[in-house]
Every structure is written in structure tokens, then in C-alpha cells.
Amino acid sequence: MSLDKRARALGQWxxxxxxxxLVCGVASAIFLFLLEEAxxxxxxxxxxxxxxxxAGLVIGALYGRWGAPIRGGNNLVIDTMHEGGERIPARMAPMALLGTVLTHLFGGSAGREGTAVQMGASLADGVAHRLQVSPTTRRELLAAGIAGGFGSVxxxxxxxxLFGLEVVSVGRLNYEALVPALVAALVGDFVTRSLGIHHTVYPAASSLALSPxxxxxxxxxxxxxxxxxxxxVEGVHFLxxxxxxxxxxxxxxxxxxxVLVVVLWKVVGTSDYLGLSVPLIERAFVDPSLPSETFALKLLFTVLTLGTGFLGGEVTPLFVVGAALGNLLARLLGLPLELAAGVGLAALFGAAANTPLALSLMAVELLGxxxxxxxxxxxxTAYLLTGQRGIYPAQRIARFKQGGPLLERLLPLRELDERSRRP
Structure with a gap:
């Protein structure tokens, strides 16, 4: 490719x-503001x-009436990137935003990355269709929408x-979308911050020499x-x-x-596990007396919330579970508390989402x-040991985790799961 063509390609991206x-950053700012208010x-x-x-009855009725085309959520986005097809419905962005805000307002234990990814991908696909770009460019813009939504939120x-490049396929990075994804993530983050949104600040991780x-x-x-x-993963899918x-x-x-979440809330006797539970993450970094069962209770609240259909994502709840688990393991294994909490925070979602590289980088951005x-x-290690499973059944396997050649065709995780359950 000539220098002129390379320059034009860079200018296009x-x-x-x-x-x-820009659209991802504005959407994330509105979403985060409403989430904080809720x-x-x-x-x-x-x-x-x-x-x-x-609230669940109302949200479910709304999605039953108008949300059938977008009910796949993040899996719809991943399927569209692999298979093309019709435009992701424009209603995905506002309905995902409304459903997630209502989930948090009434106490559901959910996150925000799912909504950010869906909003970003829906808006990016709107841009792609408005400009009538090629199918290849459309796929790259969808990856940019994922990156812009995730990075800005x-x-x-x-x-x-890296999440926008890594989440689509297990065992292969979507490098062709690198430039648009990077630009969208940087611009989205800048726009969100410029609109007055402040993100949680975590303690810097202490250094520790790596010995045997x-x-x-x-x-x-x-x-x-x-x-x-x-x-x-199995709990949410099973439910x-x-x-x-x-x-x-x-x-x-x-x-x-x-009903199940309300009953559990009353049985546990604390509101710490409702919503995002960010204060629990902050405690995990500094409190050596954090109850040992914290990670298990947050996991149970989240499985009940997401497994029954409430809107939101998995990232922040898994950050809570991972940080609390890290707090416990730090005490059992004799590791620095804040370092173990930070490692657990990133590693749990990286393993569950099959995105170990993106979450390792995220830990550096958050913790130093x-x-x-x-x-x-x-x-x-956790990514490898979880096997061929993940929170996004639409993810395609390009290469099995245990190694071997690239597969002849990309295999959806859901298809592998169906095969394993056949008698």
C-alpha cells in the first residue's frame, strides 16, 4: 500500500x-450521571x-413488547460482528440505558459494562448505516463502539x-479494528470526562518482587x-x-x-450488596476484617439479578466479587492486601469474559x-482453567485454550455448550 493510501486510511479512521x-462518550456520561442519581x-x-x-414486572413487560429484537444484548452485538445482517436496532441504546438505571434504582445487583457496550455498538452501527460504509468497515466500527463504550464508562x-479487539473471539485478536477502536476509546473517555464525570479512584498497588x-x-x-x-458463569446460564x-x-x-433479591436482602440484613456495591471494592483494598463471605454473597445477589433477566452488566459486580476474594486470599496466602484485591478485581472478570489481556491492562490503568x-x-492462569466457557455465549472460539491450530471455522461458545450437554 502506498504512503498516500495509508494516509487516507488513517484519516478515515x-x-x-x-x-x-463522541457519541459513545456522550451516551456514557448521560448513563453514568443517571446511574449515580439512581x-x-x-x-x-x-x-x-x-x-x-x-420494577421487574414492568421492565420485563416493556422488553416483551418492544425489546424482542434486542434481547440478545451483548451477544447480539457479537453475533452481528461475525455474521453481519440487519442493523442493530436504534432502540437498543435507550432501552438498555432505561432498563439498567431502573434495575439499579430498585436495588438489583448488576453492572454497567453491558449497557455501555450495547449503547456504543448500537450508536456505532447507526453511524455505519448512515454513512453506508462497507461490511468490513461496519465490523470495525462495531468494534470501535464496544471500545468506546467500555473505555468511557x-x-x-x-x-x-483491547477489550473491543479481544472479546469477539477466543484465541484471536481483531487487529484490523485496532486504529478505530483506539481512537473511539480515547475520544469517548475524553468526552465523558469533559462532561464532568469522575471515575472511582483506587489505591495504587504496591510493588512486590516476583520470587518462586x-x-x-x-x-x-x-x-x-x-x-x-x-x-x-454456570450459575447465570443455568438459572x-x-x-x-x-x-x-x-x-x-x-x-x-x-422477589428473590428482596428476600436475600432481608436475610442478609445489609444493603451493601445492592446495586454496584462500589464501597465494598474500596473496603476490600484496605480492610483486613472484611467478612470472608463477602465475595460469595455478592456473587449470589448478582446471579439472581442477571439470571432472572434484569438489565446491566457483569463487570462491576465481578470487580466486587474479585476484590473481596482477593482480600480473603491475601490473608490466607500472606500477600499484600491492596495488591491481592486489585489482582482479584481484574482477574475474575478477565477469566469470566475470556479477555485476560484487556483486564490485565485495565488493572494497570486503574492501579498503576x-x-x-x-x-x-x-x-x-484463571482464563486457562475456566475452560471453554464464558459470560458471552456468542463469543467465537478461534483456537482452543489448551492450544492447537486455529479451527477451520469459528465455533460459538453456545454451540460447544450444547454439544457438551447432549446425551
Whole structure:
């Protein structure tokens, strides 16, 4: 390719990536503002949590009436990137935003990355169709939308870039979308911050020399993270499938989920596990007396919320679970508390989402370079030990985790799961 063509290609991606980043940044800023307001309102009026079953009934009815084309959520985005097809419906962005804000307002334990990715991809696909770009360019803009949404909602543009490249396929990076994804993530993060959004600041991880003994501890740590990731992934998938058979109505499934979360809330006797639970993450970094069961309770709240159909993502809840697990393992293995909490925070989602590189970089952006190489060791170990599973069934396997050649065709995780369950 001549220098002139390379320059034109770079100019195209600077323009298109910036446009995608702009809309993603604005959408994330609106979303994060509404999410913060909803959280503040709930914490000041906790009686509203009792109405979570009713909220589930209403949200489920709305999605049952108008949300059928977008019910796949992140999986719809991944399928579209691989298969093309019709434009991702424009309604995905506002409906995902509304459903997630309502989930948090009434106390559901969910995250925000799912909504950010769906908004980003929907808006990016709108740009692609408005400009009538080629199918190849469309796929690259969808990756940019994922990167822009993820990077701007967490304030981690480099991790967002890599997430947009890594989440689509297991065992292969989508390098052709590197430039637009990077531009969209950087611009999206800049726009979100410029609109007055402030992200959570975590303590910088302390440095720790990597000795054979320390490495052995991290391998044990990685195995524990993998076990928790498997419980989470299988728990959410199991609950979804069983309830879909028993209760075909999404509204009734969500109402039931609301009842279960309210009952668990009253049994546990604390509101710490409702919503994002960011204060629990902050405690995990500094509190050696954090209850040992914290990670398990947050996991249970989240499985019940997401498994019954409520809107949101998995990242922040898994950050809580991972940080609390890291806090516990730090005390058991004799590791620095803040370092172990930070490693657990990143590694659990990296293993569950099959994105170990993106989450290792995210740990660096959030916690500083002191977290390296520890987070890479744990995240890669957990990623390998979780096997061929993940929170996104639409992910394609390009190469099995245990090694071997590239597969002749990209194999959806859901198809592999179906094969494993056949008698």
C-alpha cells in the first residue's frame, strides 16, 4: 500500500473513530450521571427496594413488547460482528440505558459494562448505516463502539481498546479494528470526562518482587479465581435456561428475580450488596476484617439479578466479587492486601469474559504499574482453567485454550455448550 493510501486510511479512521467516540462518550456520561442519581436516591429511600419485583414486572413487560429484537444484548452485538445482517436496532441504546438505571434504582445487583457496550455498538452501527460504509468497515466500527463504550464508562481507554479487539473471539485478536477502536476509546473517555464525570479512584498497588514462592501463591490464587468464575458463569446460564423453560414470560421471570433479591436482602440484613456495591471494592483494598463471605454473597445477589433477566452488566459486580476474594486470599496466602484485591478485581472478570489481556491492562490503568506482572500471571492462569466457557455465549472460539491450530471455522461458545450437554 502506498504512503498516500495509508494516509487516507488513517484519516478515515481518525474521523470515523472520533465520531463513534463522541457519541459513545456522550451516551456514557448521560448513563453514568443517571446511574449515580439512581444510586443516591435508593440509598436515601431504601423502601424502594421492596418494589424491585414490580420494577421487574414492568421492565420485563416493556422488553416483551418492544425489546424482542434486542434481547440478545451483548451477544447480539457479537453475533452481528461475525455474521453481519440487519442493523442493530436504534432502540437498543435507550432501552438498555432505561432498563439498567431502573434495575439499579430498585436495588438489583448488576453492572454497567453491558449497557455501555450495547449503547456504543448500537450508536456505532447507526453511524455505519448512515454513512453506508462497507461490511468490513461496519465490523470495525462495531468494534470501535464496544471500545468506546467500555473505555468511557470505566475511564480506561487502553483497556477499552483491547477489550473491543479481544472479546469477539477466543484465541484471536481483531487487529484490523485496532486504529478505530483506539481512537473511539480515547475520544469517548475524553468526552465523558469533559462532561464532568469522575471515575472511582483506587489505591495504587504496591510493588512486590516476583520470587518462586510468590509465583506459587499466585498460581493458587489463579485457581481460586477460576473456580469462582466457573460458578458465576454456570450459575447465570443455568438459572436463565431453567427459568426460560419454567416461566416463558420475561416479566414473570424478572418479578420472581425481584422477589428473590428482596428476600436475600432481608436475610442478609445489609444493603451493601445492592446495586454496584462500589464501597465494598474500596473496603476490600484496605480492610483486613472484611467478612470472608463477602465475595460469595455478592456473587449470589448478582446471579439472581442477571439470571432472572434484569438489565446491566457483569463487570462491576465481578470487580466486587474479585476484590473481596482477593482480600480473603491475601490473608490466607500472606500477600499484600491492596495488591491481592486489585489482582482479584481484574482477574475474575478477565477469566469470566475470556479477555485476560484487556483486564490485565485495565488493572494497570486503574492501579498503576506495580500490579504487573502479578495480575497477568493470575488472569492468564484463571482464563486457562475456566475452560471453554464464558459470560458471552456468542463469543467465537478461534483456537482452543489448551492450544492447537486455529479451527477451520469459528465455533460459538453456545454451540460447544450444547454439544457438551447432549446425551
Amino acid at each position: 481518525l474521523v470515523l473513530g472520533s465520531l463513534v467516540g 444510586t443516591h436516591w435508593r440509598t436515601g429511600h431504601e423502601v424502594i427496594v421492596y418494589f424491585l419485583p414490580l 470505566f475511564g480506561t481507554p487502553i483497556a477499552g481498546t 514462592g510468590v509465583m506459587g501463591k499466585w498460581l493458587v490464587f489463579g485457581a481460586a479465581v477460576a473456580a469462582v468464575a466457573v460458578v458465576f 436463565k435456561k431453567r427459568l426460560e423453560k419454567a416461566l416463558p414470560s420475561l416479566a414473570l421471570r424478572m418479578a420472581l428475580g425481584g 504499574a506495580g500490579v504487573l506482572p502479578h495480575v497477568v500471571i493470575v488472569t492468564v
